[in-house]
Amino acid sequence: MKILYVLFAVAILGTACSKDEIIVDPEPEPLPEKQLPDSYPVFLEVDGSKTSIFKQVIFTLRDSLYHGENEDIALFLNYDFLDSLVWTINGTKKSKHLIKRTSAGSNTFTSSWSHNFYEPGNYEVALRGYFKGKLLINDSTRLNVVVGDMEDFLHLSWKDVVDSASNGLTYENNGFQDYMLSIYAGIHNGVKSASLETMFNDAKSMDAADASGRNVEILISYITELYGEPKAIESTDSLIAYYEKHFKNPLGKDAVYQVWQTEKTNMALIKYLNEMSSRERYKIHAEPRL
Numbered sequence: 504m505k506i507l508y509v510l511f512a513v514a515i516l517g518t519a520c521s522k523d524e525i526i527v528d529p530e531p532e533p534l535p536e537k538q539l540p541d542s543y544p545v546f547l548e549v550d551g552s553k554t555s556i557f558k559q560v561i562f563t564l565r566d567s568l569y570h571g572e573n574e575d576i577a578l579f580l581n582y583d584f585l586d587s588l589v590w591t592i593n594g595t596k597k598s599k600h601l602i603k604r605t606s607a608g609s610n611t612f613t614s615s616w617s618h619n620f621y622e623p624g625n626y627e628v629a630l631r632g633y634f635k636g637k638l639l640i641n642d643s644t645r646l647n648v649v650v651g652d653m654e655d656f657l658h659l660s661w662k663d664v665v666d667s668a669s670n671g672l673t674y675e676n677n678g679f680q681d682y683m684l685s686i687y688a689g690i691h692n693g694v695k696s697a698s699l700e701t702m703f704n705d706a707k708s709m710d711a712a713d714a715s716g717r718n719v720e721i722l723i724s725y726i727t728e729l730y731g732e733p734k735a736i737e738s739t740d741s742l743i744a745y746y747e748k749h750f751k752n753p754l755g756k757d758a759v760y761q762v763w764q765t766e767k768t769n770m771a772l773i774k775y776l777n778e779m780s781s782r783e784r785y786k787i788h789a790e791p792r793l
Contacts, residue, residue: 543582543632543639543640544566544567544568545564545565545566545578545582545630545632545640545642546564546565546566546567546630546642547562547563547564547565547590547628547629547630547642547643547644548562548563548564548565549561549562549563549628549644549646551646552644552645552646552647553646553647553648553649554620554646554647554648554649555648555649555650555651555654555658556619556620556621556622556623556648556649556650556657556658557619557620557621557657557658557674557684557686558619558620558658559617559618559619560617560618560619560620560646561615561616561617562590562615562616562617562618562628563614563615564578564601564614564615564630566578566581569581574614575612575614575615578612578614579610579612579614582602582612582632582640583602583610583612584634585602585632585633585634585639585640586633586634586635586636587600587602587632587633588600588601588602588630588631588632588633588640589601589630589631589632590616590628590629590630591628591629591631592626592627592628592629592679593626593627593628593629593643594627595679597677597678597679599613599616599677599678601613601614601616616677617675618675618676618677618679619674619675619676620646620648620676621674621676621680621684621725622648622725622728622729623648623649623650623729624647624648625645625646625647625648626645626646626647626648627643627644627645627646628643628644628645628646629641629642629643630642630643650729655765655767655768655791656697656767656768656770656789657686657697657699657729658686659686659688659697661695661767661768661791664688664689664690664695664697665690666688666689666690667689667690667691668689669687669688669689669691670687670688670689671685671686671687671688672685672686673685673702674686678704681703681704681705682701682702682703682704682717682721683701683702683704684699684700684701684702684725685699685700685701685702686698686699686700687700691752692751692752694751694752694790695790695791696752696788696789696790697788697789697790698786698787698788698789699722699725699726699786699787699789700784700785700786700787701717701718701721701722703717711782715783715784715785718784718785719760719772719785722772722785722786722787723761723772726763726770726772726787727763730763730765730770731763733761733762733763733772734761734762734763734764736762742759742760742761742762743759745762746759746762746771749762749764749769749792750769750771750788750790751790752788752790754773756775756776757773757774757775757776758773758774758775759771759772759773759774760772760773760774760785764792765792766792767791767792768789768790768791768792769789769790769791769792770787770788770789771787771788771789772785772786772787772788773785773786773787773788
């Protein structure tokens with residue numbers, strides 16, 4: 504009987520112990536925080552310290568500690584943790600974001616890009632990277648943009664205008680203005696000429712009158728800044744007579760509003776009808792001064 508009692512007691516004890524042994528899944532270990540580099544050797548490289556207006560300038564990100572192949576991929580892997588990485592021109596409120604994140608969770612990383620400067624000047628361009636509100640990357644370089652001594656109109660030399668067709672280019676500025684400038688050059692009826700026009704980023708949403716007004720304002724201000732005040736000619740008849748005397752391309756149905764003159768070039772603000780849009784537009788028309 505005593506043996507049975509002991510066995511019964513052991514059974515009870517074993518049952519009690521089994522009820523207390525509740526198996527609980529272990530808590531997952533927290534993910535280790537991303538180890539940030541001790542230094543941030545990213546810098547901005549530019550192809551030269553001096554350039555001309557409308558000449559494409561290439562900017563490239565470099566890492567002074569990386570000397571292998573596929574540097575752009577290495578930069579992405581090492582610096583994708585940044586909340587933002589921006590390139591800016593000091594003195595402006597605009598910037599180019601080099602890291603862009605989408606709602607789908609994918610990221611794009613820009614390690615090289617181009618820019619065209621419209622106006623001469625001594626520019627300071629900067630690279631800044633932020634993480635949790637802290638500035639981690641801060642580099643800058645200076646760039647002197649000039650109007651070349653050999654150019655006759657903007658960045659063009661008349662001796663280089665040799666094509667009978669009108670070749671045009673629109674010069675990208677990364678959204679630092681709300682418009683871009685386009686330049687066309689060629690030979691028409693045996694006469695060399697070039698023209699400067701604006702292209703607004705949101706042209707479709709602009710009222711035609713507002714677009715025309717801004718177009719005139721931009722073109723006059725720009726050419727005056729580069730080449731001085733226009734000729735003081737008050738009457739329309741006098742403007743037409745001046746144009747017919749100094750320009751070879753006929754006005755036809757176009758209208759002239761302002762004229763400028765340099766040692767090598769005659770320029771005029773012209774209103775014309777754009778055949779594609781059936782809208783009146785403005786341009787700066789330029790010809791060699793004979």
